[in-house]
Amino acid sequence: MTWKTGRSPFASLAVGTVMFAAAPVVIAMAPYEATMGLAGKIFYFHVPAWIVMFAAIFVCGTASGIHLFRERPEADRLAVAAAEVTVLFGLMGLITGPLWGRVSWGTWWPWDVRTTLALILEMNFIAYLLLRKYGGPGSDKLAAGLALFGMFNVPIVYLSVNVWRTLHPPTTVVPNLPLTMGVPFLWCVLAYLALFLVMLGGRRQLEEQRASVDRLWLAYDED
Amino acid sequence: MTRHVSATNDGRGDGGRRRWTVRAVALALAAGGLASAGAAPVPAAMQPPVIEEFVPIDELPEEDRLPAAPFLIAAYSIVWVLAFGYFWLLSRRQSAVERDLAALSRRLPVPDDDDTPGTAGEKQP
Structure with a gap:
């Protein structure tokens, strides 16, 4: 497997895998949070998943905007790739969150503003993928609009915990992490980012190859 | 004549409109009351638990651990x-x-x- 640039993704994949495999050791060295104890360490898998999901949404939304206003098919292919990765990382966040909530809050799903908005954001990008798969001709533009809508929803989801105070901790927690917790957290964010970049590159390459196959089929049919 | 009838109708119309407004407000209040009564109460998990005594974890029943x-x-x-x-x-x-x-x-x-x-x-x- 090689990317269009000729670079192999295996180096990035290896970095991401090694960092991710070492994450439990790094996390084990972090101190326990006072009220949550061991369960609080799910934070190191849960929050980076959302950070990377937001990064993927930013890529998808920006590429969709370029495709929508500048008619760039390559930007559209990048948007499709980013949307799929968005759904994947969103799924990680939506699964690890209830696991954490069950132990820390006593409930799997509290239906507070943050969890509900996050679920809607995930469904937004599932809708994007369904639209691309079953929407027929012209669905790329509709889907691009949906991706832009999703991107503009991100700040609302992020800031919701500050506006509507619920069970979720506010956004001040992560910037104020002590160094002993901040370093493992950063480690996990970088591991997730490395995996994200490999996934995005690989998925984009797949989309490029599919476009080439379509072009070749058209050329074959014209013969 | 026409003006008189129209004025009378207007008078009735005003009264009718007022009645309808009162009814609409009453209905909205009733609907609001019903909605707030039917709205899900704050989940128990969102309320801080009342701690009356400390219990060692090994004294908890198995299903609560x-x-x-x-x-x-x-x-x-x-x-x-x-x-x-x-x-x-x-x-x-x-x-x-x-x-x-x-x-x-x-x-x-x-x-x-x-x-x-x-x-x-x-x-x-």
Whole structure:
């Protein structure tokens, strides 16, 4: 497997895998949070998943905007790739969150503003993928609009915990992490980012190859 | 005459409108009351628990103990499964596309050296 640039993704994949495999050791060295104890360490898998999901949404939304206003098919292919990765990382966040909530809050799903908005954001990008798969001709533009809508929803989801105070901790927690917790957290964010970049590159390459196959089929049919 | 009738009607209309407004407000209030009565109460999990005494964890009944380790391990494992499951899926899809490309390139005539990639398969004069 090689990317269009000729670079192999295996180096990035290896970095991401090694960092991710070492994450439990790094996390084990972090101190326990006072009220949550061991369960609080799910934070190191849960929050980076959302950070990377937001990064993927930013890529998808920006590429969709370029495709929508500048008619760039390559930007559209990048948007499709980013949307799929968005759904994947969103799924990680939506699964690890209830696991954490069950132990820390006593409930799997509290239906507070943050969890509900996050679920809607995930469904937004599932809708994007369904639209691309079953929407027929012209669905790329509709889907691009949906991706832009999703991107503009991100700040609302992020800031919701500050506006509507619920069970979720506010956004001040992560910037104020002590160094002993901040370093493992950063480690996990970088591991997730490395995996994200490999996934995005690989998925984009797949989309490029599919476009080439379509072009070749058209050329074959014209013969 | 017409003006008089119209004025009378207007008078009735005003009264009727007022009545309707009162009814609408009453209905809205009733609906609001019903909605607030029917709205889900704040979940018990969102209220801070009332602690009256400290209980050592080993004195808790078995069904009330919730060890965190299985949840932490489950969270880590699920992330692994999703991430590497996706890589596996990606490699399968890429193999399928490469098979399609190979099949197509066997069907299409080999382009000349000076052909651009996008014109493969065009009939030569």
